[in-house]
Amino acid sequence: MVKFLVLWKTPADPVAFERHYRDVYIPLVRQLPGLRRYTIGHHPTAIRGEPYYWIAELEWDSMDALQKAFQSQEGQAISQDFANDARNAEVRSMVYEVEMVY
């Protein structure tokens, strides 16, 4: 299993961010081919250090399936929207194999 993790800092306009996320991203992401699991977390409680504001996790069966998803028409639409969206200035994202420990 592979995961695509996206971490957002608190946006300048949290209301606009959340509206765009729910109205535009979620419908696009749900259409990505091969997507197995998609969760979001918001307004976390910090345990150590500064918390992120919004955390999205997308899972696929393999790196190959993830790459195909982002090469698809739906994946290209997401990348384009993301690139055009000034609300995403403060974001980190990364991809990795998931090791199930328990």
Place this chain on the structure above:
Amino acid sequence: MVKFLVLWKTPADPVAFERHYRDVYIPLVRQLPGLRRYTIGHHPTAIRGEPYYWIAELEWDSMDALQKAFQSQEGQAISQDFANDARNAEVRSMVYEVEMVY
């Protein structure tokens, strides 16, 4: 479902970090009461911004169950080891409710 997310920057000594993580933390974390799922990710590929080096995710059914786990003897042992471990200087951790989107 609630998640405890822990993000590590690249440690000064990655080999010592990973040895300690696998030999000390994993056996402790697996004993936490009520733990439902525990995954780790390492050496991610950056998509945007600087990637973290090591990503641990622990899941419980509820915030109450998570709090009980960290108040347990096993939870206290983890907190103590964590506090004493200089390898954890560069870490962020946070707790949040998980919203299942897909």
